[in-house]
Amino acid sequence: MKLAPLNQRRWKNFRANGRAFWSLIIFGVLFAISLCAEFIANDKPILVKYRGEYFTPIFNFYPETRFGGDFKTEAVYRDPEVQCLIKSGGVIDCFDIPYDIMDEISAGSYSGADFEEGWLMWPLIPYSYNT
Template sequence: MLNLSPVARRRFERFKKNRRGWWSLWLFIGLFLLTLGGELIANDKPLVLSYKNTLYFPVFKRYTEQQFGGQLPFQADYRSDYVQKLIKQDGGWMLFPPIPFSDDTPNYELTRPAPSPPSSVNWLGTDDQARDVLARVIFGARVSILFALALTAISAAIGIAAGALQGFYGGWVDLLGQRILEVWSGLPVLYLLIILSGFVEPNFWWLLGIMALFSWLALVDVVRAEFLRGRNLEYVKAARALGLGDGKIIRRHILPNAMTATLSYLPFILTGAISTLSALDFLGFGMPAGSASLGELIAQGK
């Protein structure tokens, strides 16, 4: 088990007793791990194939058609009848994932026009471009969760640093910081993203950078209040009397006690990031066209 302090251990045990929160955490972790291994679940390339008594792993490595006796020096299309015949003619075989489609793989063998309803081949049906919906849900969820986790980490780092400086030093530092926050928080984030998307083609990192400029604002007031309270406590005064520097007092004495209130806000930043990204994708101002996203799927299902 992790080498936790007695206080942290008690808090962890208290959290475990909250069955709804504890199992929700494991459900989220399970779904996140499932999406991280999306290529092993939904892919138009085999997990493993045997050709002339040699094993190949197309999921992890790129192979050309020539390596299987074909004519083209390009990546093999394992779903084509020609490539499958080349591989299987000498007793070879291929093992595909449970969903033999990637997020951008169209199904050319549909019996009705796209979007098509669920079937034994496409478990949740296809979208308007004949792409498998379940595969796009898996990859879209991965993008959303990774985006939200990255944004939460960046927001926590900036928000904690800004709130700690304001609360610990107070005075003109706090006054100047509050005025900057008032101006910064008054900017319409969603409208700003929509306006900027008219000049720059949005992508994962561009959206992450823009949203990181604003998402940390919610944490500052919480951290600032904890530091304003904590800087006047006796153990902080004792640390100052012993000659400890401001950095050590902030990191070792005030910040650990301020993290309880801070951590309670992080899930809201995470869910807000997923909702904002989905809203931008829904409106057509989010990820590049063709990218798997939850908002784009919602837009098609409306």
């Protein structure tokens, strides 16, 4: 894009001011990062693998019943029961002893009925602005 001579002179003067130019660069980088804010900080996982299927809770609504839970409302992915249901493939014992089951899955020693290992991919900061 060709600039008018007056605008070329203005741009040259702006570039000569080092502090202003670097402020523009820093602002541009921070603005670009803010466009990806949902992937950096969010209380929902970016990607979930449950029983061989992939889900994107960051973009779509999935009820807890989709992951073997009881409620038809949106799954609260921070709850240990929901995390256990996803990681174990919907094992019903997750309602009673979720931490024990998740520890056994992490250690590789869990072998319950209907077990199919799943996982959750969380953002770098697993909290949203309103949590």
